[in-house]
Amino acid sequence: MSKNKLIDLNNITVSFDGETILDNLSLSIEDGEFVTLLGASGCGKTTTLRIIAGFIEPDSGDVFFDGKRINGVPPYRRHVNTIFQRYALFPNYNVYDNVAFGLRVSKVPENEIKERVMEMLELVGLKGYDKRKVDKLSGGQQQRVAIARAVVNRPKVLLLDEPLAALDYKLRKDMQSELKRIQRQLGITFIFVTHDQEEALSMSDKIVVMNGGKIQQIGTPTDIYNEPVNAFVADFIGESNIVDGVMLGDYRVKIDGREFKCLDTGFGKYEPVDVVIRPEDVDIVPLDSEKAMLTGEVTSVTFKGVHYEIIIDVCGFKWLIQTTDISYVGEKVGVYIEPDAIHIMKKSEYSGTFGDYSSFSDDMDPEGEDGESSEEGDE
Numbered sequence: 001m002s003k004n005k006l007i008d009l010n011n012i013t014v015s016f017d018g019e020t021i022l023d024n025l026s027l028s029i030e031d032g033e034f035v036t037l038l039g040a041s042g043c044g045k046t047t048t049l050r051i052i053a054g055f056i057e058p059d060s061g062d063v064f065f066d067g068k069r070i071n072g073v074p075p076y077r078r079h080v081n082t083i084f085q086r087y088a089l090f091p092n093y094n095v096y097d098n099v100a101f102g103l104r105v106s107k108v109p110e111n112e113i114k115e116r117v118m119e120m121l122e123l124v125g126l127k128g129y130d131k132r133k134v135d136k137l138s139g140g141q142q143q144r145v146a147i148a149r150a151v152v153n154r155p156k157v158l159l160l161d162e163p164l165a166a167l168d169y170k171l172r173k174d175m176q177s178e179l180k181r182i183q184r185q186l187g188i189t190f191i192f193v194t195h196d197q198e199e200a201l202s203m204s205d206k207i208v209v210m211n212g213g214k215i216q217q218i219g220t221p222t223d224i225y226n227e228p229v230n231a232f233v234a235d236f237i238g239e240s241n242i243v244d245g246v247m248l249g250d251y252r253v254k255i256d257g258r259e260f261k262c263l264d265t266g267f268g269k270y271e272p273v274d275v276v277i278r279p280e281d282v283d284i285v286p287l288d289s290e291k292a293m294l295t296g297e298v299t300s301v302t303f304k305g306v307h308y309e310i311i312i313d314v315c316g317f318k319w320l321i322q323t324t325d326i327s328y329v330g331e332k333v334g335v336y337i338e339p340d341a342i343h344i345m346k347k348s349e350y351s352g353t354f355g356d357y358s359s360f361s362d363d364m365d366p367e368g369e370d371g372e373s374s375e376e377g378d379e
Contacts, residue, residue, distance in 0.1 A: 006031040012061035023213040036200040039210035079156040087146035096130035120148040235354035242355025245275035264344035279322040281341035292334025318357040
């Protein structure tokens with residue numbers, strides 16, 4: 001069943017202090033979708049959220065909501081609510097009064113307020129907490145109060161600006177499931193901002209990958225992961241080995257002088273391409289095996305609990321392989337790749353920038369747990 005288009009951003013451009021933050025961006029969001037804007041800090045995702053909310057007006061371009069142009073319409077007149085990293089709850093109010101606040105401002109009758117507040121508290125798993133002071137709640141409980149307060153007004157769209165950033169890992173995982181459950185139960189559109197790829201993959205109906213104020217790719221989590229359009233997306237969504245290749249024709253690509261079968265067509269003969277192969281799709285085989293398509297030397301082995309992460313030097317290119325089978329540093333091994341594990345991409349401005357694991361480290365997280373931001377300072 002097709003859904004109705006709810007939000008349309010047409011050719012949106014935004015600049016701050018002479019720097020372009022959104023560059024001619026266009027995006028459509030359907031009613032009832034869970035859409036995630038995914039990208040590193042400074043890519044424009046939070047600015048996009050604020051354009052929809054009405055906190056920022058575009059320098060050029062049009063914003064449509066349910067078919068009506070809403071440029072210049074103030075935030076309080078849009079059918080949108082926003083949850084930020086900091087939940088902005090009233091510490092001197094109890095849970096009930098925090099959730100009821102917006103309804104009272106709108107002069108909703110008290111009997112209706114009570115019914116709607118108690119319904120929302122049950123929805124977010126806080127039944128019986130109505131008289132609890134919010135400063136006595138855990139971070140996860142405070143976030144649930146923020147969600148209840150945001151949806152009790154029955155907005156058509158809920159905007160979430162990295163709302164899980166302040167939570168610890170386990171609670172964050174729990175709240176990912178809770179947010180998806182709440183979204184499905186309410187049936188309203190959620191637009192979620194994050195730089196966390198795992199969060200985006202696990203929660204979204206649609207992911208919008210952004211970089212440099214532009215949309216790199218829009219698709220389902222499966223599409224984005226399995227069919228990235230360029231090296232940036234392939235690297236940003238999960239780990240990827242991205243190697244240079246040359247198309248020999250339909251279903252045939254040359255990598256490191258060796259011909260491989262693939263499932264891709266439509267490229268020019270002898271066209272240089274980027275070849276992406278996920279670490280979990282590479283098999284390590286004995287050096288003398290007839291399956292050994294490429295050969296190399298193991299340079300690093302890291303135990304990750306459910307699998308090993310193994311770095312293999314193949315002709316100077318460091319491949320990352322995830323496997324449940326152990327190998328040892330210094331061991332000479334073969335590499336086997338099935339045709340459906342190979343994905344061919346056009347060369348792009350990101351070619352040669354990503355995909356080699358010469359300096360691979362678990363600690364290489366430019367934003368980190370303490371470095372997350374809502375992009376207030378960089379957009």
